[in-house]
Amino acid sequence: MDEEGYFHIVDRKKEIIKYKGYTIAPAEVESVLYEHPAVKECAVVGKPDALAGEVAKAYVVLKDGCTLREDELIEFCKQRVAPYKKIREVQFISEIPKTPRERF
Numbered sequence: 873m874d875e876e877g878y879f880h881i882v883d884r885k886k887e888i889i890k891y892k893g894y895t896i897a898p899a900e901v902e903s904v905l906y907e908h909p910a911v912k913e914c915a916v917v918g919k920p921d922a923l924a925g926e927v928a929k930a931y932v933v934l935k936d937g938c939t940l941r942e943d944e945l946i947e948f949c950k951q952r953v954a955p956y957k958k959i960r961e962v963q964f965i966s967e968i969p970k971t972p973r974e975r976f
Contacts, residue, residue: 889918890925894956901928901959904952908945910938913968919961927960933968940964 889896898916905914913933918926930949934940942962950958 889916889928891918891927891956892924896928896957898928901930901949901953901957904949905930905932905945905959907952908940908948910934910940911945912936915968916959928957929961929963930959931963931965931968933965 887897889898896918898918901916902914905911905916911932912935915931916928917931919929921927930945932940932945942964945962946959
């Protein structure tokens, strides 16, 4: 709410990833990633790709004491979503930005 009492809805800048003509909802892929026991937080975004348009890239924060390799998480996701929805890249980070000013 701003100083004049107006509420502003803040959400993703973009809700859909377009991969080779298919549409991918980032929230759907994120819900799959949250099923992995080592994932504390995640965000899936579209990364520009010259051939596909965009590919799904995941930013992941691991739970304390957990380790996980990129290929393990990609395989985990691949087994649970349609082939075009799988993540193609993972970047492990210390925290997910939560304000509009922060970026990955």
